[in-house]
Amino acid sequence: MAFDWRIFRTSHRNPAGSELDRITAYCGGAMRGVVGVVAAAAGLLGAAPPVSFAWLGPAIAIELAWTAVFVWAALRRRRLASWPMACDIAVTIALCLTQAHLVSNDALPGGASWVAAVTTMTIVCANFTWRPHLGVPAGGVVALAYLAGVGLAGATDGIVTAGIHLVQITATATLMTLLRTQSAVADDELGRLRNVQRAEIVRRERRADERAQNRRVHDTALATLTVIGTGGIEKTSLVLRDRAAADLADLEHMAATAQPPAGPVLLDERLRALIARSGLRIKAELTRCTVPWEVGEAFAGAAAEALGNVARHAGVDTALLRMTVAPDEVLVEVVDEGRGFDPGRVPPHRYGLRESIEGRMRGVDGSTEITSGPGGTRVALGWRP
DSSP states (O other): OOOOGGGGOOSOSSHHHHHHHHHHHHHHHHHHHHHHHHHHHHHHHTOOTTOOHHHHHHHHHHHHHHHHHHHHHHHHHTSOOHHHHHHHHHHHHHHHHTHHHHSOTTTTGGGOSHHHHHHHHHHHHHHHHSOHHHHHHHHHHHHHHHHHHHHHTTOSOHHHHHHHHHHHHHHHHHHHHHHHHHHHHHHHHHHHHHHHHHHHHHHHHHHHHHHHHHHHHIIIIIHHHHHHHTTSSOTTOHHHHHHHHHHHHHHHHHHHTOOOOOSEEEHHHHHHHHHHHHOSEEEEEOOOOEEEHHHHHHHHHHHHHHHHHIIIIISOSEEEEEEEEETTEEEEEEEEOSOOOOGGGSOTTOHIIIIIIIIHHHHTTOEEEEEEETTEEEEEEEEOO
């Protein structure tokens, strides 16, 4: 069995966690970008004494430039990384501590300044980036820097804004903890599902390999033994010697588990090779046709079993092997004028029809239609490209 273990690979070891990282990166980057631009515009439009343009101009330029870098890093990496977040905290702390030169006295009370907006966004992004053991202290440092900057600017209500920042830190950390916990639960469930799928794939592949080997044993050694047991061939017959040698070669090839050849095959040539081995007088009506290797094997194996059934059960020594090729279907038919049988009364344990014919075609997404009666039997094998 040639099994491709690459089907077990996944693009992410933790897909739910990776998706959460991607969403928070896009959301955090977008929010940081919007707030950065709006805050810069508000800072310029709201400039009033004691704001110094010698301080405000470079601060706005640095804020806009850093905002662009932060957004680029978030979108490019599809996650909020530690180094952009650390730099963002450093830039925000610098803005907080220089509020006396950047924010007018009217905007300081109540946390209504453009620096306060940047501070809030940095606190949120810190908890987006890190788990609480890092995100909460980082947000606290930024909040303390804002409080210190307000005090240096001479404002007296910084405690109210600090309380707001504390609520923001707590709420964001709690939300991200819940989301990360649920994503971990989802990843565990997905991991269990992958393990079940892997076990099922292995079981199915092993079962398919067993069925393929059983078909070949049925079509070779067991078929020969059946002919001998029913008196269809003499023990001393040269035909028996040749047939037994061919069966042995086939079983040895199967035991070697050689890798099957790749590429297309000529189906008509594969079918012509069956005629000499069938022991029947066969009228062949074959059309030139190329099919994938595994499809050719299925057609040839199923047709060989159908011809073998004619020889063993039909009571005639002639048959028709016909192939027709249409744009949407390849059809191979084995037709005889023998005694016929009732397909509905074939016992389930009879392997020939169920696996050697129907199972083979089903394995390549093909179809099988069997009609039989007193006037003969028709086995139609179909496959759609």
